Amino acid sequence: MDSQAKRAALFLLLATGPLAEVLSENVQLLTLLQPLPFFLVTITYGVPVLLIRELAIARRLNTLGLALLGLAYGILNEGVLAKTLTQPGGAPLDAFAGYGQIGMLQGGWTIFMVVWHAPHSVLYPILMCHWLFPAAADRRWFAAGRARWLLPLLLLIVVGLYALYFLNPVRSDTGMFIIYAVATLALFGIALRFCDARGASPIAIRKTTPAPALVGCGMILFYVFQLWSPGRIPFVVYLAASGVIILLLINRMRRAGWRPLPHLLLFGLGDDLTFALFSSGVCIITGRNPWEAAAAGAIFLAVFLYLMRAVPREPRGRGLGPMPSTADG
Numbered sequence: 001m002d003s004q005a006k007r008a009a010l011f012l013l014l015a016t017g018p019l020a021e022v023l024s025e026n027v028q029l030l031t032l033l034q035p036l037p038f039f040l041v042t043i044t045y046g047v048p049v050l051l052i053r054e055l056a057i058a059r060r061l062n063t064l065g066l067a068l069l070g071l072a073y074g075i076l077n078e079g080v081l082a083k084t085l086t087q088p089g090g091a092p093l094d095a096f097a098g099y100g101q102i103g104m105l106q107g108g109w110t111i112f113m114v115v116w117h118a119p120h121s122v123l124y125p126i127l128m129c130h131w132l133f134p135a136a137a138d139r140r141w142f143a144a145g146r147a148r149w150l151l152p153l154l155l156l157i158v159v160g161l162y163a164l165y166f167l168n169p170v171r172s173d174t175g176m177f178i179i180y181a182v183a184t185l186a187l188f189g190i191a192l193r194f195c196d197a198r199g200a201s202p203i204a205i206r207k208t209t210p211a212p213a214l215v216g217c218g219m220i221l222f223y224v225f226q227l228w229s230p231g232r233i234p235f236v237v238y239l240a241a242s243g244v245i246i247l248l249l250i251n252r253m254r255r256a257g258w259r260p261l262p263h264l265l266l267f268g269l270g271d272d273l274t275f276a277l278f279s280s281g282v283c284i285i286t287g288r289n290p291w292e293a294a295a296a297g298a299i300f301l302a303v304f305l306y307l308m309r310a311v312p313r314e315p316r317g318r319g320l321g322p323m324p325s326t327a328d329g
């Protein structure tokens with residue numbers, strides 16, 4: 001593993017957790033800076049996402065395949081570790097408690113959180129990492145040299161994360177764990193079918209516009225709709241509307257010819273930006289550590305605005321310059 005790959009792996013290991021937990025204000029900024037919370041967030045986010053990224057590169061998965069692996073991670077995070085998918089009530093479920101409940105499973109909360117984790121905890125951090133470290137973006141990091149010995153360690157850590165389901169006696173139902181395992185394996189199996197066409201030539205573009213970032217900013221309306229829905233509309237309407245919106249968005253991206261870099265990264269930056277501001281705003285209004293929330297929101301605002309300006313200038317990756325253009329006709 002060369003220096004570029006080391007820096008990329010370290011970024012993905014350390015930054016993925018804060019990009020999900022602090023951005024959503026689930027973990028406060030000063031809490032994350034404490035040794036134990038920082039270690040736990042790093043292990044539960046960084047290690048699985050490193051493995052997902054390694055698998056995606058090894059099997060040449062496209063964006064949809066990577067997003068499906070993100071759904072599998074959402075099951076690990078919220079189902080196996082936090083166990084919120086079967087939580088009967090209270091924070092963070094609140095209004096989602098009982099909404100679309102199927103047996104022990106909180107249906108509405110499951111859809112909201114598992115789908116949220118796929119881009120925010122997996123897809124966006126990987127795209128950001130690939131833009132920041134383009135020389136290491138298209139190759140495996142743990143396939144050769146001394147780094148290959150890290151792969152079994154990472155796998156062992158993830159196995160340990162799944163084992164925590166039974167070490168924590170709260171809601172450690174074996175049947176639910178089997179459902180999680182089957183759903184995860186199914187998502188992995190489906191994801192492996194979504195591979196990039198080998199030998200496909202890159203498509204040059206003239207100019208990267210801010211349109212993807214603006215569309216990403218608009219995703220906050222989708223999240224507000226999901227948070228507003230419990231108790232106001234039937235669960236089946238919520239499920240159908242959420243699915244239709246996601247499918248229409250995917251179809252729009254495909255028809256527009258969006259690529260992971262720079263389009264989906266810009267979309268993710270816009271999505272992250274508005275969600276960070278929304279989360280910090282809620283904390284400020286409700287008085288939940290308002291100063292920490294404001295500081296976190298300001299940090300994310302500065303970082304995402306900088307990246308939203310930098311990515312169009314160097315759409316292939318930092319330091320690679322503008323995209324080569326094609327002649328008319």
